[in-house]
Amino acid sequence: MVNDIFNTGLTQLDLLTVIMFVIGLVLIVLAIIKKWEPYELLPLGVGIVLTNFPLTAMFVDAVEGFGQPGILFVLYNYGILWTLLPVLIFIGLGAMVDFGPLLADPKLIVLGFAAQVGIFFAFVGSILLGFTTGQAASIAIIGGADGPTTIFLTSRLAPEILGVCAVAAYTYIGMIPFINPPVSKLLTSKKERLIRMKPNRTVHRYERILFPIITSFVVILLIPQAGTIVGCFMFGNLIRESGVVPRLSKAAQNELTNLVTMFLCFAVGASLNSGVIMDLGPIRVLGVFALGIFSVGAGAAVGVLIAKFMNLFLKNKINPLIGAAGVSAVPAAARTAQAMAMEEDPNNHILMYAMAPNVAGVIGSAAVAGVFLGMLF
């Protein structure tokens, strides 16, 4: 009887394991009660809780598992380390994104780039704090506020901090409505926030169809390492815009995206076991979170500043609030810009304009990830 008790997981619990349980449960609570990115945080939280149960051997490789790898390890190894799941997500994302607002006013692409500048600030900051180049790039890309890109890049450059980076990325995507407004308010005047933008022109159907093809050629030829992400993203968008495969488009937007997101986040959560945190050290884990939020905030700030700079030369002024939407959390960042504009003027609708830098941010962060891969992998 006493031996039976000693063979249970209860005797194997330690403080760090309990802390990991708490983190997992907090994410589950945030997803259910606060509805913060529930499609991501719920499986992420469950993955963290499951992988930390002692003696389950769910996250062991074939050697440690005496020839039988744990199921969570299999998901992680083939789904994440082989980068299968993040890449599939991009097909779904591409099918979900409407590039119409961007095509109506292509100059707004520049705002999508501006927000990526924050990534490079965070990269330098991470290096100065003692992270390796691979880790620094993985932490900095959190500023792109794009979960799949963060997972894709981190799984290649610094798999040891993958779980931490993914949790930070999805947490901050959920927190965009809290991060962007103070940054935008600090950098804009009331007069600027009241700017009304000219109505967008109608976008030709052929423009929509040509966009994914042109983007693939331009970005992949210039940054070949971004080919995987951009190629899949644009493939998904072509499925949507071609109009000839409506069933594929619907499946990519719904079934594919939902299922892959679930397995992706579940596997990422599973990689976040107490051993990993122990190896990394709690201070460095906190460092990842601090640099991550800095990266997101810096991205939004640079976006706003570049929008203000563009206004110096533009006849038809743009509302600088849409600059903060350049961090790619689609559509949370655009919605936040819209909410801020309506705070000042309830009849000022900038959502469609904000969607342009928002979707450009996705392309921008994919391009930055490609640059990091090319130089550091």
Added chain:
Amino acid sequence: MTRSLSFPRIGTTAMLFLATALLSMSIFTVDPSDALPDLQLSTSQISLEEGSVYIDEMVVINVTLINIGSDDLFNVSVGVYDDDPGDGGKLLCPEKRVDVGHYNFTLVNFTFKAKEEHRKVRTIWVAADVENEVNELNENNNIGTAQLRVMLRETMMFVLTVVGRGLLLTFSSLSLLALILYAVGYLLNRFFPEKEKEEEDEEVLVEASTSDASNEQEEIAAASAAVAAYKRGV
């Protein structure tokens, strides 16, 4: 500065366990009449002390060689290569010669300095008995690989190069994209200015009006016929 591994390491204990398990299996599966050695080397028997190293740091590779045959092995060569030795791979450090008793295993360590030419992710090949000097039961299980990442030191110059190049490439690709999109949008709207939609709308209107008109004419004709018939007293 602490540095974490980029690739999962296989613990020496686990490798020893694997070796023992393979040996115990082989004892029951090899026919004692085949008195030949059989050196076994696979990827799971190779581990790197550090999966990621900086240029000029020492790379330490631990290899577990198992003889699952029923005869002893003497003076067998083992080497570490920068590529497939059967495809021109070069030795990264001097070969070693080892003895492995039958149904037994031995551990071998290799050390070499990571150099500039090894930069980025490399596949390191470990091969035993490349020259095929030993007659074995199975000659096709003498090779394995491991992944090694060799990194540049984070000098400020390197970091600035990454940042500068990153900014330039991202900005140029997005700006070029914007220019092309402007051009495509301009050309399409100039030569096909929402033609499809307008034409479709017009066609629908024309169809609607003609069908309305024809219906109206039919109704008028029917009403006229009815009036004429009434007048005729039908």
